[in-house]
Amino acid sequence: MIVQRLTNSFPADRLSKAFTNLGRILKTQHNLRYLTDANLMQMV
Numbered sequence: 001m002i003v004q005r006l007t008n009s010f011p012a013d014r015l016s017k018a019f020t021n022l023g024r025i026l027k028t029q030h031n032l033r034y035l036t037d038a039n040l041m042q043m044v
Contacts, residue, residue: 005015034040 002015005013034044
């Protein structure tokens with residue numbers, strides 16, 4: 001249901017914006033962890 005709503009919604013939809021921002025936060029968090037964790041860098 002959520003995926004359907006996101007694909008059918010207008011860009012101004014609050015839920016769509018919230019998921020977009022959550023994705024950005026998670027991506028930034030991963031990038032920062034990657035840059036500071038030598039073991040993670042080697043694993044990747």
